């Protein structure tokens with residue numbers, strides 16, 4: 247950690263007006279979906295359907311296994327054609343369920359709802375595991391894991407900040423489902439064993455703050471509060487959020503300082519699972535960026551291809567080769583080489599920008615990257631260690647703590663891809679840890 251901590255955050259133009267006040271487009275694929283088996287670090291799976299089987303919306307397709315197990319349900323009804331490898335937003339080809347759609351969609355209840363007000367904490371966690379809900383904040387980690395054995399938790403933080411530029415999917419999903427949102431907060435609060443739930447929303451969205459506050463008042467809740475937070479990046483990062491709301495720093499997990507953090511859409515999915523027996527099937531996804539003809543939010547089944555969605559919303563201004571297609575937002579998202587990737591259960595945005603990267607100049611040792619790092623790292627020192635292939639120095643400088651927020655690259659006046667170098671350091675250290683030397 248740097249001794250000279252700077253602002254550790256930065257205001258970034260949000261470009262939210264491109265999509266936040268236009269209608270959400272509801273789309274269905276013409277013929278088929280490809281549902282990624284992969285979400286989070288899946289290593290093994292048990293297939294529960296065979297080629298040629300008919301599936302409904304809500305049919306359990308597989309039990310996936312990683313460090314933690316989580317089931318996967320179908321987002322459409324149709325015929326299971328088999329598992330195929332396709333490009334994926336993890337940057338590696340992954341297995342996908344190919345399902346040919348029925349002309350008329352049919353659904354079943356994925357599981358029996360649970361009367362959560364009467365259920366014990368253990369019953370709620372075990373139910374949560376069966377719902378297959380994974381975190382909607384990006385990493386796609388199974389949600390139940392955070393609630394397994396909560397100790398000393400006093401605060402549940404619901405992250406509705408959406409600090410990445412362009413993305414408005416959470417804003418839209420809350421606006422359309424505010425009752426489910428508040429029910430989800432209540433369920434997660436009970437499961438967390440905490441005393442209060444703080445919903446963090448940017449001050450620049452007063453309409454959303456007002457709307458959520460009215461719903462809280464309508465339900466007469468005193469343990470759930472909205473906390474308006476400044477419009478700075480990365481306010482939606484767990485560390486920055488916990489530091490802002492609780493004035494505390496943690497090393498590895500928010501639970502160390504008595505908090506659990508979940509994304510806003512995770513709360514909505516939780517309410518639907520507990521109260522209606524629904525698994526994740528449809529997703530709000532923001533398609534935005536200057537390179538699109540008509541930026542918009544879409545509501546689509548998991549597994550619809552990005553190429554088909556782009557075709558339905560008016561496409562790209564120029565051509566794909568002259569653009570940067572990013573899964574996620576421009577700061578933390580991953581650049582894709584193909585529009586054949588499909589919407590997965592954790593994805594909330596596709597950003598398409600003109601490819602106009604400026605050439606890098608020499609580092610002028612201004613220290614801006616260090617002053618702005620929300621984790622308190624010295625990114626330029628890590629980048630130098632990467633150039634020298636000095637693995638011990640990468641470790642000493644704490645490269646593995648980097649949350650890949652992209653801020654060091656954003657603030658660098660020399661246009662150096664600092665974040666990319668820190669990512670390389672993380673990959674080098676991960677490989678070293680796997681080899682065990």
Ligand code: SF4
Pocket residue numbers: 615618619620621622623625647648649650651652653654655664665668
């Ligand atoms: S990308 Fe990593 S090193 Fe760079 S500012 Fe963000 S957390 Fe710090």
Ligand code: SF4
Pocket residue numbers: 608609610611612613614615616626654657658659660661662664
């Ligand atoms: S912000 Fe850029 S120029 Fe300044 S110290 Fe960091 S890498 Fe060097």
